[in-house]
Amino acid sequence: MTRAVIFDMDGTLIDTEKYYRIFWPKAMAEFGYAMTDEQALAMRSLGRPFAPQKLKEWFGEDVDYWAVREKRRAMMRECLEREGLCCKPGAEALLSYLKERGITTAVATATDLETTERYLRQTKLLPYFDRIISASMVERGKPAPDIYLYACESLGLAPGDCIAVEDSPNGVLSAWQAGCRVIMVPDQTQPDESLKKCLYARVDNLMEICPLAVDF
Numbered sequence: 001m002t003r004a005v006i007f008d009m010d011g012t013l014i015d016t017e018k019y020y021r022i023f024w025p026k027a028m029a030e031f032g033y034a035m036t037d038e039q040a041l042a043m044r045s046l047g048r049p050f051a052p053q054k055l056k057e058w059f060g061e062d063v064d065y066w067a068v069r070e071k072r073r074a075m076m077r078e079c080l081e082r083e084g085l086c087c088k089p090g091a092e093a094l095l096s097y098l099k100e101r102g103i104t105t106a107v108a109t110a111t112d113l114e115t116t117e118r119y120l121r122q123t124k125l126l127p128y129f130d131r132i133i134s135a136s137m138v139e140r141g142k143p144a145p146d147i148y149l150y151a152c153e154s155l156g157l158a159p160g161d162c163i164a165v166e167d168s169p170n171g172v173l174s175a176w177q178a179g180c181r182v183i184m185v186p187d188q189t190q191p192d193e194s195l196k197k198c199l200y201a202r203v204d205n206l207m208e209i210c211p212l213a214v215d216f
Contacts, residue, residue: 003161004104005213006133006151006180008045009111011167011187013206014119015086017044019076021188027072033059041188044168045110047141087123088185090206095128097210106131108151108164110141110171131155143170148178163200163213172198183209 011017021040028035039058046054052065098105106129109116113134120126133151135141152159164175167187172195175182181200184191191202201212 003157004106004130004152004155005098005163005165005209006106006108006148006155006175008164008166008168008171009107009109009116009119011044011088012165012171012185013088013091013107013125014123015088016076016080016119017167017187019079020044020072023072023076023079026075027068028059030071031064031068033063033068044188045142045166045170045174047110047135047144047147047170050141050143085119085122087125088187088206091123091125092128094206094209095125098213099128101214103213104130104155104157106133106151106155108133108135108147108175110135110147112136143173143177145174145178148175148180152178152180163209165206165209169195183212185209 007013020043021037024040024043025035042054043051055063055065095105107116111134113132113136116132116134117126131151131154133147133154135147138146138150140146148159148164152162159179162180164180164182165185166172166175166182167185172182172184176198182198183201183203184199185203185206191199203209
């Protein structure tokens with residue numbers, strides 16, 4: 001049986017990933033840059049130092065990643081305060097299922113800890129988790145394996161005893177490189193042939209994970 005299931009948050013448990021796709025280009029436009037939809041998708045779950053490097057690669061050394069990021073955060077925060085947060089279908093039911101069976105659960109997210117805890121409180125998911133791990137706790141964010149290695153260490157488990165649930169390529173690569181069994185629930189894009197090789201399973205919705213977690 002699985003010893004633990006470690007979840008990404010944005011786009012996996014909470015329906016926020018679509019907003020990053022909208023507001024990265026909008027924030028870039030505020031600074032005079034034109035970000036494509038493909039570039040916005042590539043930013044999903046991309047942590048430091050990779051995100052600042054990626055913007056400089058695309059737009060030149062003068063781009064101020066942190067200023068753009070803060071503008072994106074402000075625009076997204078205003079939107080979410082207006083529209084509210086929604087869980088992905090099946091999120092609470094899956095977490096309840098795992099809790100009833102004594103399976104440890106954790107979050108490993110690119111989002112900062114304060115925002116993560118606020119989102120999980122607002123969606124009433126926070127009580128289901130044994131640990132909350134933010135990329136701010138490790139040296140390198142996704143797609144580096146640091147956050148999943150740290151999450152497994154914090155839980156006292158080997159990566160091979162853990163399932164990681166992700167929705168984006170950067171998250172999948174992070175968990176796969178750490179040695180976790182990766183289940184992808186695609187949100188904004190489907191896995192390409194290269195990414196499929198990193199997957200233990202690909203499912204259409206969170207509830208399909210129930211038998212996979214028990215039979216692992």
